[in-house]
């Protein structure tokens with residue numbers, strides 16, 4: 001799954017750019033999901049006092065509301081990006097917002113002051129209101145969200161790669177850098193996606209509730225050694241056989 005972010009301050013044109021990109025990617029046959037990060041503390045999907053709001057309050061966990069033309073699920077907490085992605089099956093995920101995650105990013109801005117603050121190696125294009133009067137910022141091309149959406153979509157397809165495991169900001173460091181540096185390295189052509197070592201399939205696979213879990217190589221190796229140390233003493237074990245373990249709570 002390929003994931004990128006359209007980030008920037010409020011009222012810089014992020015939603016217009018996100019929506020146009022979603023439409024253009026869909027036109028090209030891709031399955032696209034969007035995630036909108038909302039910073040309003042009072043935001044709620046439900047109207048206070050409605051029946052489904054009462055369900056959500058009572059459950060304290062997950063509520064599914066089914067209407068005639070829509071069904072949606074509410075979690076009574078903020079999910080991490082990884083948790084959200086684990087529920088999706090798309091070719092592309094467009095994330096509007098989430099400035100600090102390790103994703104390739106398009107920055108929307110109104111002026112150079114904002115760009116000075118927000119642009120780093122994880123940025124591969126500029127758009128939003130800044131494009132009204134500019135077509136370049138340093139070595140980055142600036143795209144108009146309506147007239148140049150095809151060109152910007154071409155760039156997305158050329159630049160965005162399968163999402164990194166996205167651990168915490170400090171990351172695992174197994175590749176000798178952090179995830180944001182890896183994103184920058186891949187965009188600049190210094191690295192390739194396979195340089196990320198954490199989701200490389202080593203000799204152990206762990207699923208929780210049916211979903212594959214990314215674990216740093218050190219932990220994978222430790223678990224493998226511990227499990228093998230126990231299992232090799234069991235009757236029926238033969239060197240080289242695969243071992244499957246299921247734990248139910």
Ligand code: SF4
Pocket residue numbers: 164165166167171172173174175176177178179182195196197198199
């Ligand atoms: S190995 Fe992968 S997950 Fe770990 S720091 Fe490097 S890029 Fe990030």
